[in-house]
Amino acid sequence: MAMDAWSKQLRKIYGVYTGVFALFVIALWIAEGMGLKPTYIGYAFLFGTIGVYAAIGIISRTSIVAEYYVAGRKVPAVFNGMATAADWMSAASFIGMAGALYNQGYDGLAFIMGWTGGYVLLAVLIAPYLRKFGQYTIPDFLEARYGGKFPRIVGVIAALLVSFTYLVAQITGVGIITSRFIGIxxxxxxxxxxxxxxVCSFLGGMRAVTWTQVAQYIILIVAYLIPVVAISYKHTGVPIPQVMYGQALQTIETKQAQLKNDEKEIEVRNIWKARADELSGKIKALPDSWAKGKQELEAKLSSLPVGSTERASVEKALKDYPKSPEEAKEKWTAAMKEAQAMSKPPRSYVQPPADTKGIVNFLALTFCLMVGTAGLPHVLMRFYTTPTVREARSSAAWALFFIFLLYFTAPAYAAFARSEVLTNLVGQAFSSLPAWAAKWAGVGLISIKDLNGDGIIQFSEIIIRPDAVVLATPEIAGLPYVVAGLIAAGGLAAALSTADGLLITISNAISHDLYYKIINPNLSPSTRVKIGKALLLVVAAIGAYVASFKLAIIVELVAWAFSLAAATFFPALVLGIWDKRMNRAGAISGMIVGLLITGYYIIGSRFYGMDWFGIKTIASGIFGLPANIIIALIVSRLTKAPSEEIQKFVDNIRYPKGAVGAGAEE
Amino acid sequence: MVTGETLKAYWSKNRLYMTVILLIWALVSYGASLIAGYLNSFVVFGFPFGYYMAAQGSLVVFVLLNLIYSVKMNEIDKKYGLQEEE
Structure with a gap:
């Protein structure tokens, strides 16, 4: 029972690690009480945690192929569960999720269900069988199951497409968190x-990534839970937010109902309405309206004396003015949509969409997110690292449990924040903003403007950006600054762990799937690891370079990644395991049709106003996925059944015991 | 030696579990979402029930489903003599 001793040792190591981390936080808390400046607390958290990850990375260095690609296949279920959870939960889940729920109410729950429910599909349909197959990557599986290089190449292309956009988003997240908290x-x-x-991946590949991800999970979940437990205690006297936020929901519903017919609220909504109409007029009159607006600003600028404050504000307006009519269209449309949304009375926070189109989109999005989750290569890869099929199954259950802890809590964050805004912000005088609102308004995460000039805050005058909810909660709950630092460390852990998983997936797709398997199969094991490491550097540098442009489209690209993964990988994997008759022609034509239809609808609906059954861009996979499955089934039935050898291969991955070749280590 | 018959029986058992689990999975997520408006007329511990299902209830069921599947599969691995050696 060597595994048991190993598990025990790991538990001890991470137990001590958690204890030391708690002491570190308490020490900083005491130091804060004695007057340590917030900036230094920020530094301590960022450099302290990165230092720990680096240490783990160095300890886990390796040049053995199986260690580098699959952490030696000896990650016990619980730890693989934590690593998968960290791999999965990104900066957006950690910081943005609660804010999205705050703004969208019931509609936002599609993300909560989608990003957890996918793990049921993964655990039941895919994970144990991938472990039995026991190679290194998803394209490995596609080639082994369907034969020939072509399935592998399609797999590599889809993996790169999906993972790279996601990686850029994570690096952007890291940049935002570090710059916000230590002022660089x-x-x-x-x-x-x-x-x-x-530092987490370069020296030790998957092995180093795995053990840093476990460390990162511990930090991120502690950081996420502390503020919301505190706020629940403050509001309700019971420190279990997940049970207590029902009260906050009722407060929200009562207050919002009162605001519906409030005269001052209606006044502000009408101002938004007028603004939306004005913008819509300007958008229709493009490009003339763009040129006219620019000329007006320039004329105004030349009429003002140099050095006046008014001149400075016009200069800034001119600097922020759209550079081209195209940019103007993009910006003004976004502003118009915001104004339109603000001009409506707040929708019930707990009721599902009232119209059929809303419900259909809600269900379609949930479905795409679930299936996409089960098709993301960087998550699937983690299930190669467990020692046995049994551990793979139980690790899928653990992973979902660890992910659940965060998603189960996010709605509580959102509800407490919204109830706080409705009770302690709305109706206050502008001159007496609560400290937290003033602080985050200062950096633009909250926007509060006295639109009707009555000196009192109306609900329709408050815009909360998604990131503000988690970031402002420590202050709403009256916690010391050290908790804000902890949140930064948690957000950083979430972004780094996901980035690492993606980076290693991309580098493996190129070094293992493309170079070793297709171009040069005669590489020695040590050269393969060296090439993998070199690629990590190159891909990370390219990712950072793309991230430095801060493209607005990145967020959308990430959402599309789910649809693409759902429409390509998922059917090929599931049919490969569950349908023995599925063959090469079927799988390939399915994947290609899925990719094309999804890509066509993404581009068409996003840029050319295409509309099939009112489905929004973000749920594009709802067409590609069934198309993939139907085409795959039809084509496979019209063509020859897979060879005896392949059928044996399918049997082999279906049953935990018994070997027909696959799974042999190098 | 494991026979073809045993393998067939094992797989059809697995398929049964898979079907039942995915059925429950679909009911608590899509099913509950479809009638969320109606479910909201019930209030449990201060939560409108329709909202609760989408925000928490379905998640709890997902976790339990994965746990049950893992336990059940270990059971049939043993029963059909297909468990792995350590």
Whole structure:
């Protein structure tokens, strides 16, 4: 029972680690009480945690192929569960999720269900069988199951497409977190984050990534739970937010109902309405309206004396003015949509969409997110690292449990924040903003403007950006600054752990799937690991370079990644395991049709106003996925059944015991 | 030696578990979402029940489903003599 001793040792190590981390936080808390400046607390958290990850990375260095690609296949279920959870939960889950729920109410729950429910599909349909197959990557599986290089190449292309956009989003997240908390520029933050990512993966590949991810999970979940437990205690006297936020929901519903017919609220909504109409007029009159607006600003600028404050504000307006009519269209449309949304009375926070279109989109999005989750290569890869099929199954259950702890809590964050805004912000005088609102309004995460000039805050005058909810909660709950630092460390852990998983997936797709398996199969094991490491550097650098442009499209690309993964990988994997008759022609034509239809609808609906059954861009996979499955089934039935050898292969991965070749280590 | 018959029986058992689990999975997520408006007329511990299902209830069921599947599969691994050697 060597495994038991190993598990025990790991439990001891991470137990001590958690204890030391708690002492570290308490020490900083005491130091804060004695007057340590917040900036230094920020430094301590960022450099302290990155230092720990680096240490784990160095201890886990390796040049053995099986260690580098699959952590030696000896990650016990619980730990693989934690690593998978950290791998999965990104900066967006950690910081943005609660805010999205705050703004969207019931609609936002599609993400909560989608990003957890996918793990049921993964655990039941895919994970145990991938472990039995026991190679290194998802394209490995596609080639072994369907034969020939072509399935592998399609797999590599889809993996790169999906993982790279996701990686750029994570590096952007690291840049934002570091720059916000220790006051460096975004570019330096990106560079710092890059170093943080590489120390976790460069020397030890999957092995180092796995053990840092476990450490990162512990930090991120502690950081996520503390503020919301505190706020639950403050509001309700019971420190279990997940049970207690029902009261907050009722407060929200009562207050919002009162605001519906409030005269001052209606006044502000009408101002938004007028603004939306004005913008819509300007958008229709493009490009003339763009040129006219620019001329007006320039004329105003030349009429003002140099050095006046008014001149400075016009200069700034001119600097922020859209550079081209195209940019104007993009910006003004976004502003118009916001104004339109604000001009409506707040929708019930707990009721599902009232119209059929809303419900259909809600269900379609949930479905795409679930299936996409079960098809993301960087998550699937983690299930190669467990010692046995049994451990793979139980690790899928653990992973879902660890992920559940965060997603189960996110709605509580959102509800407490919204109830706080409705009770302690709305109706206050502008001159007496609560400290937390003033602070986050200062950096633009909350926008509060006295639109109707009555000196009192109306609900329709408050715009909360998604990131503000988690970031402001420590202050709402009256916690010391050290908790804000903890949140930063948690957000950083979430971003770094996901970035690492993606980085290693991309580098493996190129070094293992493309170079070793297709171009040069005669590489020695040590050269393969060296090439993998070199690629980590290159891919990370390219990722950081793309992230430094801060493209607005990145967020959307990430959402599309789910649809693409759902429409390509998922059917090929599931049918490969569950349908013995599935063959090469079927799988390939399915994947290609899935990719094309999804890509066509993504581009068509996002840029050319295409509309099939009212489905939004973000749920594009709802067409590609069934198309993939139907085409795959039809084509496979019209063509020859897979060879005896392949059928044996399918049998082999279906049953935990018994070997027909696959699974042999090098 | 494991026979073809045993393998067939094992797989059809697995398929049964898979079907039941995915059925429950679909009911608590899609099913409950479809009638969320109606479920909201019940209030449990201060939570409108429709909201609760999408925010928490379905998640709890997902976790339990994975746990049950893992336990059940270990059971049939043993029963059909297919468990792995350590």
């Amino acid at each position: 520029t975004f570019e330096v933050g990106v560079f710092l984050g890059l170093a943080g990512i590489l």
